[in-house]
Amino acid sequence: MSGADRILILGGTGEGIALASALTSLPGRRVISSLAGRVANPKLPPGEVRIGGFGGVEGLAAYLRENKIRAVIDATHPFARRMGWNAAAASQTTNTPLLRFERPAWMPQPGDHWIDVADWDEAVNVLRGKARRVFLALGRQELAPFTALKDIAFVIRAVDAPDADLAFADAEIVLARGPFKLADERVLLQSRGIDHLVCKNSGGDATDAKLQAARELGVTVIMQRRPPRPDVPKVSDVQAAVDWVRSL
Ligand SMILES: NC(=O)c1ccc[n+]([C@@H]2O[C@H](COP(=O)([O-])OP(=O)(O)OC[C@H]3O[C@@H](n4cnc5c(N)ncnc54)[C@H](OP(=O)(O)O)[C@@H]3O)[C@@H](O)[C@H]2O)c1
The missing domain is CATH 3.40.50.720 (NAD(P)-binding Rossmann-like Domain)
Structure with missing residues (x-):
């Protein structure tokens, strides 16, 4: 394998797929998408895919070290309650940059009950x-x-x-x-x-x-309503996430 920077996307969402599509075309980057494995026939993102849990914070930290991951993007679903916290803790212990990619919440419109x-x-x-x-x-x-x-x-x-x-x-x-x-x-x-x-x-x-x-x-x-998330840098569109990867 080349010495390309490895970017790990924690996915399982449409955003994860959109992001993998955008990042696979960036030169000098190798994208690995991670899925939890909950859905029988998941829609797969382009590029490399791994499926299954890491084994908590320690398992994720070990994965980041062993695979020399340059940066992590947490694109898990807003209601994935655990993974974002694990990613924040593992990123801190391994000193791996972490970005949260999250779609904005829906807001009630006039006429809604x-x-x-x-x-x-x-x-x-x-x-x-x-x-x-x-x-x-x-x-x-x-x-x-x-x-x-x-x-x-x-x-x-x-x-x-x-x-x-x-x-x-x-x-x-x-x-x-x-x-x-x-x-x-x-x-x-x-x-x-x-x-x-x-x-x-x-x-x-x-x-x-x-x-x-x-x-x-x-x-x-x-x-x-959405569960709480750790306080990490956050973006809500693909281009901003691509810019963040470019800036690493
Ligand atoms: N919850 C929802 O409403 C919802 C809706 C649509 C899609 N999803 C997607 O379904 C997946 C699981 O959701 P959840 O609510 O069970 O999440 P969660 O509560 O945050 O995660 C539970 C455990 O599942 C594993 N996991 C979660 N996301 C993973 C990923 N992308 N790659 C590898 N392992 C992952 C981790 O196991 P280890 O501790 O062993 O690493 C994590 O501790 C997420 O990827 C999420 O994006 C969730």
Whole structure:
């Protein structure tokens, strides 16, 4: 292998793919994208890809040293609660520059009816006794708290099929991967008579059509706010991240 600077992208997001595409064309850089391995058939970024956890902060620090990583870009999902903290700690112990690449959060628009929640237990309490037909647009590993709501008919959208043992009283599963179009989101919400939509404040334009459809149809949105992140340099567009790599 050449002596190119190795840039590690912590991915699993559309941003991670966009960034890998942009950086693979930079001369003198070799891009390695890292995925957690949660999705059965992940969309793969261009360039080199490694899959699976590192083994905590120590595992990541060892990986950075052994592979002589020049810099790390944390492009994990805003709701990936652990990885950003691990990256910050490993970058500090190995003295490896770290950049956070994060899409801006969605903000409510005129006509929106959003209820902010910290977690899904709070969302369950908001829905109880109030909602009848609820669209859950969240990860398949996050569904369990909602099974407590036996009087609600759920429509669940996920990339991979949820665990068949989940004890929902009434649930329709829609398997799909974004991006989603406004016209389709409208049809989905309208045809199922949805009154509440539950989602995370992921940001970005691949999955925001559901919010516009909810606005138009007067559907209440239960929005989980983002978890805290470590205080590291941050950018929100590909060009700024490319400029940062160039400046190393
Ligand atoms: N959470 C979401 O809502 C969401 C949505 C869309 C995509 N994703 C993507 O799915 C992945 C996992 O999400 P999560 O919520 O489980 O994250 P997390 O809570 O931050 O991470 C849990 C553990 O998974 C491993 N991991 C996470 N991201 C990794 C990566 N890019 N490469 C290698 N290992 C990784 C790490 O294991 P070790 O400690 O063993 O290194 C980490 O400690 C992330 O890459 C994220 O970008 C998450």
